[in-house]
Amino acid sequence: MTSSITRRGGGPAVTVRRATARDAKRLTRLVRGSRAYEGPYAAMVAEYRVGPDYIEAHRVFVAASLADDRVLGFYSLLLAPPELDLMFVANDAQGLGIGRLLVAHMRDEAHTAGLDHVRVVAHPPAEGFYRSVGAHRTGTAVARPPVVAWDRPELVFPIAPAA
Template identity: 75%
Template sequence: MTSSITHRGGEVRRETVRVRRATARDAKRLTRLVRTSRAYEGQYAAMVAGYRVGPDYIETHRVFAAVEPGTDRLLGFYSLVLAPPELDLMFVADDAQGLGIGRLLIGHLRDEAERVGLTGVRIVSHPPAEGFYRSVGARRTGTVAANPPAVMWDRPELLLPID
């Protein structure tokens, strides 16, 4: 899947952003994106402090990366678990926020989920990201209770219908 994205500051020019299957060679970059995300600063930092997206994880799940053409610069990624269907991870690079990368990844996720016959995908959202998921069609279905010490806060549970 490709899409034209223009960065406000000119870092990603009017080029085609490509979504491709992540490989084991991407593991360190994906891990760095998770651990350095500004969305997980402050009270949320503990959740990603030791998080690792390893080659084994990438080989086990459907992990897809949005990359800038020519440079293969990582703009974001997501991971779809099939059984049970769940969006396990989704991150957009801090400097690519607001460019439509998240929407591009959700569109790709929908296509991938439909291709494998899923009718819906569960999302347990980072609390500040709930609005984004609702804006792309996910419906709130409940709340997942905190699970200390890793997760100290309740999280919204949503369902993204696959048409």
């Protein structure tokens, strides 16, 4: 499934497409450079790598500029168990609707795969965004030092059944 939108007011025309192994380095840079992971959160992504093997093994989709294929964001949907494993939007693309586009695409993919929900263990500052696009808080994922030193909100996106 490919989705595309055209932004008014000078924003980029964007398409959502399946990630390829060639995207791996760009996705890794996006994760490591995320302002959402500055300060106390920086250690979690400092060595993080989105490798070609991960892209091949999972449903990874990128939001890319139609003009130059610049990656503006991406997500990874795991099917068993259903989980939004990764979702990042480039720092300079935040506020342009890229995250909302990716969530809508993820929900369509989940629906097509026959899922009735998708779980997300969120980065604490992202909880408000996920709630604003339809996720419901279900609990808290407890810290797992040294990798994750803080508790994280656990949410679920309900996926509408086929009509």
